Structures are given as structure tokens and as C-alpha cells.
Amino acid sequence: MVGALDEGMTKICEEHGIPTLSIEANSIKNRGAANLRFDYSAYKRMAAMKVQFYSNILRLGFNVWACDADTAWMAHPAPSAREAPCGGGAQRHSCRREQAPFVNEYPMQYVDILTTTDCIDVEGDTKGGCWHVDHNTGLVYMRARQGVLDFTAAWKQKIETTRDVMIRDQAALNLLMREGFRSKEWEPPPDPQGRTKARPIYKAWNDRLKIARLPLRYFANGHTFFVQRMYARKEADGSDHPPPFALHMTYQYGDSSKFAYGKRQRMREARVWWVDPPSYFSEGRYLAVAPEGAALPIDTLPNSVTTAEAAGRFNKEDSHLRETLRDALGLATALNRTLVGGAFGMTLPFDCPADHILPLVGWFEQGVAFREPGFLTDPRLSPDIKSSWVRVDAPPMSASQARDALRPYEHVRVLEFKSTFRKFCGFEDATAGASFERVAKAVVPYHRTFCAEDWTPESCVGPRKGCVPFYAPCCHGSPGRHFPCVYLNKPPDFKGHAISDRPAFCPAPDPHGSTPAVHEERVVDYPDLSPNPRSRQFHKIVDDFRKKPGRKKR
Known part of the structure; x- marks a missing residue:
């Protein structure tokens, strides 16, 4: 379901048969930039409307997968009728590969809100969840519970009442989540099927919410997907890594006040943009x-x-x-x-x-x-x-x-x-x-510019290598008190x-x-051994996330 901020979006959704709910957005109609993110005050008002949109759906009794418009889905997050519940060991691994929803694995059923993260350490996230990194609100799962409704009300109020124009939905959520957060893991009841915990659960917002992190390897951000290309790696047992459920377009450049050029181009390069016509x-x-x-x-x-x-x-x-x-x-x-x-x-x-x-x-x-x-x-x-x-x-x-x-x-x-x-x-x-x-x-x-933190300038004299204080500024500062720069040609x-x-x-x-x-x-084989002797192969692995169910990933 799309939350439509204007009549144009509502019309597009209706023409394509996309479920939609209109969001009353008169306060941002006369914004100064076509790309809303570049109009800070309008973006802040839109963030409050977005949270209210979540609340409206939660009140109807539906759990919510909330995602920003710059999110691509590679698989449906709900289980199909033919999928069995995830078990332990190989059975659990097989179920994940069939795209069973992570949010129903033990003990995630106890969690009120699951968030994504800006962490780029996939292994670190697998081991502990990267709790030192902020929550990212571009992709959040919320359950229709009273505690979550209370939180979304406080979340909206935080956005609206904080005078700082940069406190939008993400910053406001992180401020609330840190209230009374003690980094103490919450212990769920034992699982009747003997399954081990998929992820740790913590209490947040003054112990009023149970929260967990969506795993980075299945809910990718812009760096882990486009640069690290985690989905192209092999699993420990030598099998192919399953494609992620979703991709959020973070860690990306090239947008302007007129249009999100960079985000669209990133998706084109990765072949997760399927909107261009056949021409x-x-x-x-x-x-x-x-x-x-x-x-x-x-x-x-x-x-x-x-x-x-x-x-x-x-x-x-x-x-x-x-x-x-x-x-x-x-x-x-x-x-x-x-x-x-x-x-x-x-x-x-x-x-x-x-x-x-x-x-x-x-x-x-x-x-x-x-x-x-x-x-x-x-x-x-x-x-x-x-x-x-x-x-x-x-x-x-x-x-x-x-x-x-x-x-x-x-x-x-x-x-x-x-x-x-x-x-x-x-x-x-x-x-x-x-x-x-x-x-x-x-x-x-x-x-x-490159910040040369391991490069000692000649003017620097000190007992340790570098002799520049840790957390010193990069490129600019007093002599001996900043890390030097290496500039592009x-x-x-x-x-x-x-x-x-x-x-x-x-x-x-x-x-x-x-x-x-x-x-x-006339070249028979290119240096990269492309499968097509007439082409130049940019991606070493063919990326195709639109396969039919049951097809093996090449």
C-alpha cells in the first residue's frame, strides 16, 4: 500500500491498480524543491505525516512493513502456503532460502519493532546486531500492539516539537529508543520446538518496547548490496547466498534538488530497476x-x-x-x-x-x-x-x-x-x-580528498607514529593537530x-x-572471459532477482 502525498501519486496508483491511502499533505504542497529531501522544513513535516500514516494502519489491526520509496523488494516478506515453519540446523537454513519471513523466527514473535541499520559489517551484524550503529527508519517492521501505538504517537510528537529542522523521523526514533536503554538483552521464554535464538532482543524507550535488528544479510543497505555485493558470496557450506528480501538505497550520492538521479542509476546498474520501457x-x-x-x-x-x-x-x-x-x-x-x-x-x-x-x-x-x-x-x-x-x-x-x-x-x-x-x-x-x-x-x-591518518607529516614531531591526536580534524586545523590530506589529481x-x-x-x-x-x-575472448565474446562483462556474476520460484541462482 502506498501512502500518497498528492493527487498525482494517488492517480498513478489508481491507474496501475496499486492499493493506496491519501495522506493529507497541504502543508508541504508548496515546497521549494522537487526532491523533497532538499527542502528541510517540508521534509520534517512529511516525516511526521509518515509516522501518522503508520499509526492509522496499525490501529486497523495490521502489522506494518514500513519502507521508504527508495526501497526495492526482491522477495515477498510473507510466507507462502507451501512453506513450512523454520526449524533448526539445515531445515532452518533451507526455510530461509525459500524466503520464509525472518520476523516469525523464534523469538522474533515477541518483538514489537524491528529496524534496519546503517552498519556495513555483515559479519559483525550476524554475531551481535551492530548495536553501536543507529537505527534506520527506511525499513521498519511494527506489530499492531498498544505499546507500538503509544510509541508512534510519541515518535510523531518528537518530530513535531523538536525545533531542530534536522530532527526528522530517523533522528527522532533514535532519540526515543535511547531513553532508558541499558543494552541489556531480554530473555524470551524457551521455545517449545527447542530452536535457538535467531537474534537478541533488547528493551528500549524506558523499557516499554522490545526491539531487535533485521539481519543485514537479508535486509541490505546501499553499501552491503552495491559495493560489498554480499549476495554474490558463497555460504560457509559452499552454497549460493540467498538474495536479500529488501534493499534500501543508503550510502549513495548523485541526487539533486530536482530528482534522485543517483538512486535510480544505482538501481539500474544493479538491475533492480525494472521501470525502463523496452525501447x-x-x-x-x-x-x-x-x-x-x-x-x-x-x-x-x-x-x-x-x-x-x-x-x-x-x-x-x-x-x-x-x-x-x-x-x-x-x-x-x-x-x-x-x-x-x-x-x-x-x-x-x-x-x-x-x-x-x-x-x-x-x-x-x-x-x-x-x-x-x-x-x-x-x-x-x-x-x-x-x-x-x-x-x-x-x-x-x-x-x-x-x-x-x-x-x-x-x-x-x-x-x-x-x-x-x-x-x-x-x-x-x-x-x-x-x-x-x-x-x-x-x-x-x-x-x-583522502584523509591520511597513517601518514606523518615532516613538520610533526612526537613520541608516537603520526603524533596527531586521535579524533583530530582531517585536512584542516592547526599544525600538528590535524591529519593531512591527499587530494585527487x-x-x-x-x-x-x-x-x-x-x-x-x-x-x-x-x-x-x-x-x-x-x-x-575481432576478439574471441575478452580479458574478463565474458560469456558473450561480443560483449564486455561488467558484472562477473549475472544478477537477476526476477527469477521464477524454484529456479536456482546462477
């Missing part, structure tokens, strides 16, 4: 970069590596990425193709989500035509695109040279370059060159005019106007 995967012509050309060769670092050394290696990779991306963008613009890329195939030490290293807002707001990493290996990709794929090796070229040299491949759906590193020499047309410079400067550079040059401001890596224009030689390559 998204069947129309257009594309330009891609081969995996070995998009990243530098793997350079293993020793265990003793310092932050400064690791940041230096990152900067080396990052510089290669920015120049590769800049020229891929130039060639795609000159050839009127959609660029496939983002984070490319950087796998050191993980497949990096694009919003971690790219200014995604600029890509959307500048109107750049692009597709997410993994698009060309998506199972929804049209066979027409897969069967029209050519890989080329080309020298540095200007826009008109590229159009002439690549004219034989004009109707090829995917034109894959062996490399685009220092390959684009600009536009002959001054207006097009200026436009490219403006767009490239908005989408290629990215600003980030400066972005590459953006030279858009091939005549007046030609890049140094480009040869002088040929007075005879000859066309550069382009060589077509």
Missing part, C-alpha cells in the same frame, strides 16, 4: 570502451601500504579514467552515439558504482546521452544490438576525421573502441567545440577546438585532408 534496450546506437582500455593493468599493493600510497595509486587510475571518459564523450558526441560507461570496469578492489566517482547530476542535467555500466550485458538488451557489434582501434582524431574514418560503421549498433585514452582532438566547428568544453567540464571532473585539459586549440597528443592536421586509418579487431 530503452532496443533503440539507439552506442559507443563503448573495451575493459582493458578503460582501466590500467592491475597493480597489487602490499599489505603495508599507507593511505598516501593507496591514494597515489587511485590518482593514477583516476587520471586515466578522466582522460578516457573525456575523449569517449567527445567521440560519442561527434558520432551522435549514446555513450555506455560510467564507472567502466574498475575492479580495484570492487566494481565501483558510478555515483562514487562521477558527478551524476551533471550527466543528467547537461542532457548527455549515456547508459549505465553493464547495459551491454543486460539480459533485456535487444538481440539486434548484440548482433551488430564492432570493435575498432583508432588513432587520435578530430570530429570530422572520426566521422569520415568510421563512416563504414555508421549503421553498427555498438561501436567499441579498444581505447579512447587521448584519442579525441576536438571539433573543427568553434561553436561545437565550445559546447563540448562546457559539457565536459560539468561531467568529467570530480572532487574528493586536477582534471585533464578540455580542448574543444581542433584548429585553434588542438591537444598536444594530437598530430598536426594533414594539409591533404587524408582520413586516419582505423583497424577493426
Whole structure:
């Protein structure tokens, strides 16, 4: 059921047959930002309405799975008729793999509220629940009990009466949960079936509530799902890890006041966004970069590596990425193709989500035509695109040279370059060159610093290594009282005019106007051993959470 904050959402739900309840939201209709999160006062008012929405459903006698709109569900949280109750040992493991609801495992039936967490330590969460980390209200399970109704009333009041505009639903819940919290585990009655406890239970809110944590391995957050990719790991017995029930889009960047670009793009990359129409995967012509050309060769670092050394290696990779991306963008613009890329195939030490290293807002707001990493290996990709794929090796070229040299491949759906590193020499047309410079400067550079807590500056003198006080500020502070910074390299040059401001890596224009030689390559196996010899494999494991029941996970 969707709680609709406006008439537009109510209409969408009705058109698609989605159960909905309208939420009286006149106080936030005239908000200042399209993305509500960026209008702090309106977001605070919405948080109170959200909690009231929960209370209304609880009063009807229903238990509530409350989730924010940025939550994706991979399985139904309720048991089906064919599922047996979870037992101990192998039977319990099997039941979990059949997606039985965790909230009904012993002794979770005694819990009033179960919350998710911002913890990213999956093993630590499995052992103890990561109770040192705040509760996250993006996904909460509440039972229709009087104590829970009393809590939701206090929760709403806390949001409304706290003057701090940043005290919304999550901060308010954590403040209440800490009242009288003693970290003392509550002991449930023994289980008649002899089952062991799935999770510890604690008393909170002045001992008025029993609370527990939903396990991180089944209720994933943005870091454990997209970066750690816990679902792709093997279990201790060698079996496949079951897919999580739900995913909450935390630990993510790239949103703006206009739209949640970053969250949608994260879901596209992970193939849990199934809203794009079939035309998204069947129309257009594309330009891609081969995996070995998009990243530098793997350079293993020793265990003793310092932050400064690791940041230096990152900067080396990052510089290669920015120049590769800049020229891929130039060639795609000159050839009127959609660029496939983002984070490319950087796998050191993980497949990096694009919003971690790219200014995604600029890509959307500048109107750049692009597709997410993994698009060309998506199972929804049209066979027409897969069967029209050519890989080329080309020298540095200007826009008109590229159009002439690549004219034989004009109707090829995917034109894959062996490399685009220092390959684009600009536009002959001054207006097009200026436009490219403006767009490239908005989408290629990215600003980030590394805090070198293990790096001792020369000016620092002390009896212990580092001699910077623990909890000292990073990057800025008095001499010897802050950790130094390692900065990203400066972005590459953006030279858009091939005549007046030609890049140094480009040869002088040929007075005879000859066309550069382009060589077509026929590759049987790519370095990543892709199952499709015509594709570049971004995800090493095929991620498909829309399988039919009973199908084994590949």
C-alpha cells in the first residue's frame, strides 16, 4: 500500500491498480524543491505525516512493513502456503532460502519493532546486531500492539516539537529508543520446538518496547548490496547466498534538488530497476570502451601500504579514467552515439558504482546521452544490438576525421573502441567545440580528498607514529593537530577546438585532408572471459532477482 502525498501519486496508483491511502499533505504542497529531501522544513513535516500514516494502519489491526520509496523488494516478506515453519540446523537454513519471513523466527514473535541499520559489517551484524550503529527508519517492521501505538504517537510528537529542522523521523526514533536503554538483552521464554535464538532482543524507550535488528544479510543497505555485493558470496557450506528480501538505497550520492538521479542509476546498474520501457534496450546506437582500455593493468599493493600510497595509486587510475571518459564523450558526441560507461570496469578492489566517482547530476542535467555500466550485458538488451557489434582501434582524431574514418560503421549498433585514452582532438566547428568544453567540464571532473591518518607529516614531531591526536580534524586545523590530506589529481585539459586549440597528443592536421586509418579487431575472448565474446562483462556474476520460484541462482 502506498501512502500518497498528492493527487498525482494517488492517480498513478489508481491507474496501475496499486492499493493506496491519501495522506493529507497541504502543508508541504508548496515546497521549494522537487526532491523533497532538499527542502528541510517540508521534509520534517512529511516525516511526521509518515509516522501518522503508520499509526492509522496499525490501529486497523495490521502489522506494518514500513519502507521508504527508495526501497526495492526482491522477495515477498510473507510466507507462502507451501512453506513450512523454520526449524533448526539445515531445515532452518533451507526455510530461509525459500524466503520464509525472518520476523516469525523464534523469538522474533515477541518483538514489537524491528529496524534496519546503517552498519556495513555483515559479519559483525550476524554475531551481535551492530548495536553501536543507529537505527534506520527506511525499513521498519511494527506489530499492531498498544505499546507500538503509544510509541508512534510519541515518535510523531518528537518530530513535531523538536525545533531542530534536522530532527526528522530517523533522528527522532533514535532519540526515543535511547531513553532508558541499558543494552541489556531480554530473555524470551524457551521455545517449545527447542530452536535457538535467531537474534537478541533488547528493551528500549524506558523499557516499554522490545526491539531487535533485521539481519543485514537479508535486509541490505546501499553499501552491503552495491559495493560489498554480499549476495554474490558463497555460504560457509559452499552454497549460493540467498538474495536479500529488501534493499534500501543508503550510502549513495548523485541526487539533486530536482530528482534522485543517483538512486535510480544505482538501481539500474544493479538491475533492480525494472521501470525502463523496452525501447530503452532496443533503440539507439552506442559507443563503448573495451575493459582493458578503460582501466590500467592491475597493480597489487602490499599489505603495508599507507593511505598516501593507496591514494597515489587511485590518482593514477583516476587520471586515466578522466582522460578516457573525456575523449569517449567527445567521440560519442561527434558520432551522435549514446555513450555506455560510467564507472567502466574498475575492479580495484570492487566494481565501483558510478555515483562514487562521477558527478551524476551533471550527466543528467547537461542532457548527455549515456547508459549505465553493464547495459551491454543486460539480459533485456535487444538481440539486434548484440548482433551488430564492432570493435575498432583508432588513432587520435578530430570530429570530422572520426566521422569520415568510421563512416563504414555508421549503421553498427555498438561501436567499441579498444581505447579512447587521448584519442579525441576536438571539433573543427568553434561553436561545437565550445559546447563540448562546457559539457565536459560539468561531467568529467570530480572532487574528493583522502584523509591520511597513517601518514606523518615532516613538520610533526612526537613520541608516537603520526603524533596527531586521535579524533583530530582531517585536512584542516592547526599544525600538528590535524591529519593531512591527499587530494585527487586536477582534471585533464578540455580542448574543444581542433584548429585553434588542438591537444598536444594530437598530430598536426594533414594539409591533404587524408582520413586516419582505423583497424577493426575481432576478439574471441575478452580479458574478463565474458560469456558473450561480443560483449564486455561488467558484472562477473549475472544478477537477476526476477527469477521464477524454484529456479536456482546462477
